Amino acid sequence: MRIQTPLVVEGVDVRFEAECGDQPMAGAGAPRRARPAAPCRRHKAARHEGLPGSVDVRIEKLAAAMSAFATVTRLEQPESHKLWQEIRDVLPYADGTARPVWRVSVAPGTGHQLVAALRLEAAVDAFYDWQGGLVWMRMEAGPEAELVRRYIKALGGGHATLIRASDEARAVTSAFHPELEAVVMLSRRVKEKFDPAGIFNPGKMG
Numbered sequence: 001m002r003i004q005t006p007l008v009v010e011g012v013d014v015r016f017e018a019e020c021g022d023q024p025m026a027g028a029g030a031p032r033r034a035r036p037a038a039p040c041r042r043h044k045a046a047r048h049e050g051l052p053g054s055v056d057v058r059i060e061k062l063a064a065a066m067s068a069f070a071t072v073t074r075l076e077q078p079e080s081h082k083l084w085q086e087i088r089d090v091l092p093y094a095d096g097t098a099r100p101v102w103r104v105s106v107a108p109g110t111g112h113q114l115v116a117a118l119r120l121e122a123a124v125d126a127f128y129d130w131q132g133g134l135v136w137m138r139m140e141a142g143p144e145a146e147l148v149r150r151y152i153k154a155l156g157g158g159h160a161t162l163i164r165a166s167d168e169a170r171a172v173t174s175a176f177h178p179e180l181e182a183v184v185m186l187s188r189r190v191k192e193k194f195d196p197a198g199i200f201n202p203g204k205m206g
Contacts, residue, residue, distance in 0.1 A: 008045050008073045008083075045083060090163075092127055093138045098166040100143040101136065106158035108133035114158075117151045118144075145173045 046062070048055045063072045075083060086092075093101050106114060111132035118124050123140030137148075143165050152158045162175040179187070 008043055008075060045087075047080075047084070087127075087129060090136050092125075093136065093164075098164065098169075100139040100162065100166075100169060101164040102139070102143070102148060102160050103163050104135040104137060104148070104152065104158060104160045106133060106135065106152060107156055110155050110158075111135040114151055114155055117154075118147065121147060143169050143173045149177065 048058050048062075050058075059074060063074065066072050090101070093099075104111070104114065108131040111126075111128050111134070114135060115124060115126040115137065118137070122144050125138045125140075127136055128134065129136075143162055145160075145162065148160050152160055159177045161177065162170070162173055165173060
């Protein structure tokens with residue numbers, strides 16, 4: 001029987017972190033608050049999968065190595081399931097506001113560089129998945145689409161989709177990442193064949 005068990009590392013400045021800005025970490029990828037919340041607390045969750053004996057050994061070694069400079073918590077199955085469900089559902093940003101939220105895919109290991117660059121010019125919260133290759137970003141003000149996509153290109157390319165924004169912002173911001181002109185032309189020809197009347201997603205797709 002295979003199992004999956006994560007370790008949550010709290011209080012260490014790690015590359016692939018779950019950041020909360022000024023919000024309690026209970027809403028930023030952690031299933032519960034381990035101790036009173038503090039501004040910009042950082043957590044990292046590492047999931048270990050495999051046979052029970054193998055998982056136990058790996059977790060013990062990792063916990064021993066990191067406990068000298070961070071608080072390490074092992075989550076059992078119910079808490080583990082809740083944690084990854086919250087990360088999957090982007091629970092940190094289900095805040096009832098219209099603050100712009102981006103879903104960004106970049107090369108693993110470059111997500112934190114993108115966020116660091118953006119923070120020089122805009123207010124943004126972020127948390128990461130896929131070893132830093134998937135970045136969820138919540139902007140303080142406008143979507144800053146040109147800025148986001150410019151930095152993605154500068155870091156080697158990727159893809160940014162605007163998941164949430166106000167109606168006003170959506171009216172002037174493309175939700176989908178710009179495609180190369182050749183791809184745009186090909187998509188347009190395919191769409192004209194399958195949807196000559198332009199019924200499906202007019203003005204949005206292709």
